[in-house]
Amino acid sequence: MNEIRTIGVLGAGTMGAGIAQVAAEAGLDVLIHDPISGATERALDRIGGFLARKVEKGQLTEAECASAVARLQASSLLEGLAAAEVIIEAVPEDLELKRDAFRRLDAVGAATTILATNTSSLPVVRIASATTRPEQVIGMHFFNPVPLMALVEVIPGPRTAPAVADDIALLARLLGKTPVVSADSPGFIVNRVQRAYYLEACRILESGAADIVAIDEAMRGIGFRLGPFELADVVGTDVNLAAGTAIFEGFYGEPRYRPCLVQRRVADAGRLGRKTGAGYYDYADDGTRGGPWTALAPAVGGGPRIAQIDAAQIEARILAVIVNEAVSAVADRVASPEAIDTAMQLATNWPEGPLAWGERIGLTSVVHTLEALNASVPDGRYRIAPLLRALADRGGSLFAARS
Ligand SMILES: NC(=O)c1ccc[n+]([C@@H]2O[C@H](COP(=O)([O-])OP(=O)(O)OC[C@H]3O[C@@H](n4cnc5c(N)ncnc54)[C@H](O)[C@@H]3O)[C@@H](O)[C@H]2O)c1
Secondary structure, three states: OOOOOEEEEEOOOHHHHHHHHHHHHOOOEEEEEOOOOOHHHHHHHHHHHHHHHHHHOOOOOHHHHHHHHHOEEEOOOHHHHOOOOEEEEOOOOOHHHHHHHHHHHHHHOOOOOEEEEOOOOOOHHHHHOOOOOHHHEEEEEEOOOOOOOOEEEEEEOOOOOHHHHHHHHHHHHHOOOEEEEOOOOOOOOHHHHHHHHHHHHHHHHHHOOOOHHHHHHHHHHOOOOOOHHHHHHHHOHHHHHHHHHHHHHHOOOOHHHOOOHHHHHHHHOOOOEHHHOEOOEEEOOOOOEEEEOOOHHHHHHOOOOOOOOOHHHHHHHHHHHHHHHHHHHHHOOOOOHHHHHHHHHHHHOOOOOHHHHHHHHOHHHHHHHHHHHHHHOOOOOOOOOHHHHHHHHHOOOOOHHHO
């Protein structure tokens, strides 16, 4: 493709507005369409407000702000996106809604137009197959809030032309983002590897071996900005459970991804996290974190009291499960080891990439931790990735330069 000058954005919600903002700031012309009355106008108002605040903070000049605003153009009709070289879809996460949107974009876009989806969890190939041009359909997964998050997962489907992935990686760079390429498989890179962080924490909680506060403190103690339960409260316990369920189902019930009952319980109770003032923790009106929801753990983890594990054991368990998941993503050819480590650090602010971290603490020690867990709960959730075992056995590295 020649230079990308104009992008189209379909859906002017949280993500569509963020994508439009960064594209306009990067000097691209942006056409935005949303069929819901008033949605595009509200998005443009919000973007204007964000840009004005950047001027106040000295991050943008008045002139840069004015020209970014001038590059944003609302379109009342979908056909108005036709002039774009790339159209990025950011409509709600519903497969039929997205397939319908792509069917219509296919009819509207020029023959060379690339159609990108910002889906977090749906297979790109299923969206692409709604069009007559699956070779020009790709995933372009931004993270929230778009202006602040550096990562974009570029997700070619099995039918996407290689040149399209190159064009989208280039576009991501134009927007000031770091692209990493991921296979079109459940959870892509970030949502898949991050499952391990939440799930092992929930399993520890459910077993009664440690409580919410101890687990969060342990993980903060080794450099995670938020513990797994604090993070789930930021993401939304409902959103987090839905993402986890989609990955579990996407892998046909693989035990490694089975959601925990505590996740269901907290969401079913309407404790959806910070947005409802209560999740795993209670929150004051000013957002200050209060104590944990004490009704949660005893109800599901009650019964005979089991031995408590200390911070070092909590850390070792959660890290081992994360490393196993990251290695399994390499083995499944989801992405390169470098891409996985970059993605996890940029999207989650983890102190170290999971693979480099695993090699630093020692893959043999990771395997030993997993073997002990697998012996105590032999239902497949702790099955060791064969590649991890092989690397540990021969003292190898995933990173070519080190092996
Ligand atoms: N919010 C996040 O944290 C986040 C992060 C990464 C990816 N995503 C993905 O981005 C996509 C959008 O999420 P969001 O949080 O911006 O949602 P949102 O609800 O904030 O915005 C969706 C927008 O789409 C519009 N819309 C509804 N039906 C439409 C249609 N048929 N055609 C065009 N527009 C339509 C709505 O009016 C709304 O403005 C989803 O696929 C989501 O999974 C979200």
